[in-house]
Amino acid sequence: MTTKELINKIGEKTGMTKTQVEQLMTATTKVITSALQNDHTVQLQNFGTLEPKERRSRQVTNPKTGAKSVTRAKRIVSFRANNKLKAIVK
Amino acid sequence: MATDTNKLTWVGLRQSIAKESGIAQKDVAQFLTCMIDLITETLHEGESIRINGLGTFHVQDMAPRKSVNVKTGESIIIQGYHKPGFTMERAAAENMNYVPNELTPASDPIRKLNDQADEILNILADMGQGPKKENSMQDEPEPINEDSPIEESSNQDSTTNKEIELLPIDDIQSPKAKQEFHPWMAAGITMSIFCLLLIGGYLFLQHKIEVWVNHLQEKAGQEISVSSSPIEEIISGNEETDEIEAIDEIQTDETSNDTIAIVAQEESAQQTDTQGEYTEFITTEILAKDSRLAWVAKKHYGEKKFWVYIYDANRDRLTNPSVILPGTRLRIPKLSKSQMDLTNPNTQRTIKDMEDKFLNRTHN
Numbered sequence: 001m002t003t004k005e006l007i008n009k010i011g012e013k014t015g016m017t018k019t020q021v022e023q024l025m026t027a028t029t030k031v032i033t034s035a036l037q038n039d040h041t042v043q044l045q046n047f048g049t050l051e052p053k054e055r056r057s058r059q060v061t062n063p064k065t066g067a068k069s070v071t072r073a074k075r076i077v078s079f080r081a082n083n084k085l086k087a088i089v090k
Numbered sequence: 091m092a093t094d095t096n097k098l099t100w101v102g103l104r105q106s107i108a109k110e111s112g113i114a115q116k117d118v119a120q121f122l123t124c125m126i127d128l129i130t131e132t133l134h135e136g137e138s139i140r141i142n143g144l145g146t147f148h149v150q151d152m153a154p155r156k157s158v159n160v161k162t163g164e165s166i167i168i169q170g171y172h173k174p175g176f177t178m179e180r181a182a183a184e185n186m187n188y189v190p191n192e193l194t195p196a197s198d199p200i201r202k203l204n205d206q207a208d209e210i211l212n213i214l215a216d217m218g219q220g221p222k223k224e225n226s227m228q229d230e231p232e233p234i235n236e237d238s239p240i241e242e243s244s245n246q247d248s249t250t251n252k253e254i255e256l257l258p259i260d261d262i263q264s265p266k267a268k269q270e271f272h273p274w275m276a277a278g279i280t281m282s283i284f285c286l287l288l289i290g291g292y293l294f295l296q297h298k299i300e301v302w303v304n305h306l307q308e309k310a311g312q313e314i315s316v317s318s319s320p321i322e323e324i325i326s327g328n329e330e331t332d333e334i335e336a337i338d339e340i341q342t343d344e345t346s347n348d349t350i351a352i353v354a355q356e357e358s359a360q361q362t363d364t365q366g367e368y369t370e371f372i373t374t375e376i377l378a379k380d381s382r383l384a385w386v387a388k389k390h391y392g393e394k395k396f397w398v399y400i401y402d403a404n405r406d407r408l409t410n411p412s413v414i415l416p417g418t419r420l421r422i423p424k425l426s427k428s429q430m431d432l433t434n435p436n437t438q439r440t441i442k443d444m445e446d447k448f449l450n451r452t453h454n
Contacts, residue, residue: 002139042097048174073416079147
């Protein structure tokens with residue numbers, strides 16, 4: 001499912017106009033991403049939690065060549081599903 | 091880890107989205123619940139869902155696996171299940187790793203240089219394609235007025251065919267611009283080349299001229315001394331002193347060079363000395379993330395200033411004292427008492443010198 005389909009379906013369900021839904025969609029993604037970038041955890045009701053985490057650098061080996069290298073430390077976003085979502089998806 | 095201030099909960103999300111979009115909170119809440127419901131639904135169907143600007147929510151199949159009940163020791167089978175997951179969009183994920191400039195001080199000059207190089211490349215590209223770009227820029231009516239109609243027509247005849255293919259709108263103005271631009275370009279290039287040649291020639295010949303002048307002066311001095319009669323000896327002597335002065339003047343440059351060379355030699359000697367001394371090592375240290383050489387020095391020697399020794403001993407692993415790659419294995423050299431004696435002015439000076447040298451080198 002793509003964003004377009006999602007927008008159409010939300011429009012059908014809520015009765016909002018398509019432009020309104022699109023506006024809300026962009027605002028939502030913007031708010032969530034900027035919050036994550038600023039090290040905030042985002043909790044979505046009945047769904048799950050998006051949490052920024054630090055990933056440490058570690059030594060890895062290229063299985064083909066056997067060359068060892070060090071990965072860069074970076075920040076990632078982890079998603080933890082809510083129990084409700086887990087129960088539904090199962 | 092996450093405190094309440096670091097959390098964006100349902101209410102906060104609703105508020106900030108309402109603020110961002112200018113839509114009433116009630117509608118936002120409706121939208122959000124609807125969206126979450128729809129995403130859950132699609133995930134339930136086993137389909138993944140992509141949200142532009144954020145990422146993809148997907149379902150992962152977890153196969154059943156064997157495990158052991160820790161309490162009883164029985165082997166059990168954990169049933170397979172579907173695990174909801176999320177991958178962030180690449181652009182957003184890269185933004186997560188945006189590092190502020192403060193954290194990478196040493197890369198700044200390099201970045202600046204890169205920018206400058208890019209600019210220069212752009213300028214060169216502009217020069218290379220100069221006429222074409224100028225065409226698009228000079229769409230003003232001025233060039234038409236300046237040019238005589240005869241030239242215009244002749245130019246058109248010669249070049250319109252080509253120009254029409256490329257730029258059907260600018261076909262009347264572009265050849266003129268080309269005509270205008272070319273002599274100017276040629277003049278500029280020739281001028282710059284000429285200037286460069288002049289400077290090069292001057293620099294090349296400067297030394298030779300000096301040598302030649304010296305030679306002449308010496309010759310003159312010799313002739314005078316040879317031809318000098320007892321009466322003229324005084325004069326020649328004077329002249330000789332002048333000559334010596336002149337030679338001295340010339341040699342001062344050389345001597346100053348020599349002193350620099352000597353200093354450099356001393357430095358290199360110091361370097362080799364210090365490097366030679368790093369035969370014993372206390373330990374090796376694996377650099378953690380966001381570590382600094384100074385901190386490592388503080389940890390092992392109790393003094394931040396001694397980072398220079400660590401850097402010196404690990405120059406094969408470190409290219410730049412300010413850029414520290416996490417996971418680098420550093421050898422911590424054993425320092426003699428004299429090296430660690432900060433009350434000794436000599437030690438202070440060597441440390442200062444090394445510091446300057448390493449930091450200067452990185453700036454170059």
